[in-house]
Amino acid sequence: MEDKVAIIDPVGIKSGMNHYDTFLCNSLTKQEITPFIYSNFELHSDSVIAKRFFGTFFKNKFSQTLNFLMGMLKSCMDCRRNNISKVIIHVFSTHNMAVMTYAFCKLFGLKTITISHDVFSFTKQDNKWYHHLIYNFWSDRIVVHNSYSFDHLLPQIQSKMHSKVSVLKHGAFVDLPNRAISRNSARKSLGLENDRQYILFFGRLKPTKRLDVMLRAMPLIDASTHLIIAGHSGKDDFSKYQSIIDELDLSSRLILDINYISEEKRELYFKATDCLALPYELIFQSGVLLMSLSYGLPVVATKIAPFEEVIEDGQNGLLFEKGNFKHLAQQLNILMNNKDLMTDMTQNAINHMREDYSWDDIAKGYTSIINSL
Known part of the structure; x- marks a missing residue:
């Protein structure tokens, strides 16, 4: 029986994460996983289901926040409709939007796979309590991309979580270049x-x-x-x-x-x-x-x-x-x-x-x- 997983990615194309999401999901289909993407970009694929629930640029903080909340609600409800119980979440910093992403997922009973791109933020956006909550209680599994991140994450999380951390590389983009452009x-x-x-x-x-x-x-x-x-x-x-x-x-x-x-x-x-x-x-x-x-x-x-x-x-x-x-x-x-x-x-x-x-x-x-x- 095929398993299902969804990537919930409010940032998406704004930071180039659309390529990460797309390449990973295309490869997951070869492993008999049915992937869904909830983000802010279009994807024409027969095997990956992508829905544009989030926006990209906003006039003000209010419209950005409203779009995010509605996008999360739509994503979680679509997971329920499609019997998806597992989601992948990208984490670059533990700020308000990050903790709300997990709050929605847990409210809907979803299991979360955290991809920790940055163990801590370089822009001083991290909230220590949010970091503690996300990594020690609201992450069912954690993925980091290299040994350096692994070594820096473990001292910051509880020992009960150590066995739940995996090192998986960030994939390449060799299929991305447009061969028609010299x-x-x-x-x-x-x-x-x-x-x-x-x-x-x-x-x-x-x-x-x-x-x-x-x-x-x-x-x-x-x-x-x-x-x-x-x-x-x-x-x-x-x-x-x-x-x-x-x-x-x-x-x-x-x-x-x-x-x-x-x-x-x-x-x-x-x-x-x-x-x-x-x-x-x-x-x-x-x-x-x-x-x-x-x-x-x-x-x-x-x-x-x-x-x-x-x-x-x-x-x-x-x-x-x-x-x-x-x-x-x-x-x-x-x-x-x-x-x-x-x-x-x-x-x-x-x-x-x-x-x-x-x-x-x-x-x-x-x-x-x-x-x-």
């Missing part, structure tokens, strides 16, 4: 020069992502190389970065796209640029890293444990010492001035994603968890 066509669409090299800094800005380190590395990088910064500033104050840009006279070498980046534009950036920089000082796991490697876009990243679990230095990426902008510049220069190295890293990255980050393999782990509940 590097040249992407550059033309973005208005970029064909004979110039571009470094990409991508994603929502946060202090822990250390854009300042990337900016201070720029004067030490070949003057013909430009930097593209693409992502919403969120609650991070961009003026502090603008001060560095002005101090180092970098404006002529920067392309600033400080906005929400659409799916279509993200595709262009990952196709048009030469490498991705990830100077983060703290992270639990990075979808941007896995996406870059899946596209074959070479990566230069900080030498921190979560990245070291994915990147083999010199093979599928380059690492630099945390906070050391001089070392970052050195590694970027090594990469950008060696076409053979870039070509090798591109192929190594894609192969690594296909072989070690397969959603089909990951779905087997989720299937075991689902069947155990």
Whole structure:
């Protein structure tokens, strides 16, 4: 008899989680699991049932809250109608919306599989009581994506929960790139020069992502190389970065796209640029890293444990010492001035994603968890 599971994901396409949900559910169907997705995006599939119960952008907090509450009510009621007793919930921080998601699920008697993307928030949104409630009482099973997250989560939860925590990788995005879009066509669409090299800094800005380190590395990088910064500033104050840009006279070498980046534009950036920089000082796991490697876009990243679990230095990426902008510049220069190295890293990255980050393999782990509940 086939089991059923639903992913309740109010954030969805707004943070690129639509791809995670879709790839995971497609692979779950191969394990004789019938998956449902309740989120904010459309999905045309014969095997995965997706319902758009949540919105994406809102005029004010009231309309956002009302949409969320109605979306949760519709999701839980649809679970009941379809005899779904198990749901998957993404957790990035334990704020009001997170605890209300669990409250609805428990009110409807649903068993919850928590995917802990971030063991704790880097934006100071966590409520300690909510964290305690979600992880120790309202999670029937917990999934983390790497050993680093596992080691940091266990001391924060009760010992009774330790056996309920599983390490399952975040899957790759090797089937995501649009083959019809070439590097040249992407550059033309973005208005970029064909004979110039571009470094990409991508994603929502946060202090822990250390854009300042990337900016201070720029004067030490070949003057013909430009930097593209693409992502919403969120609650991070961009003026502090603008001060560095002005101090180092970098404006002529920067392309600033400080906005929400659409799916279509993200595709262009990952196709048009030469490498991705990830100077983060703290992270639990990075979808941007896995996406870059899946596209074959070479990566230069900080030498921190979560990245070291994915990147083999010199093979599928380059690492630099945390906070050391001089070392970052050195590694970027090594990469950008060696076409053979870039070509090798591109192929190594894609192969690594296909072989070690397969959603089909990951779905087997989720299937075991689902069947155990």
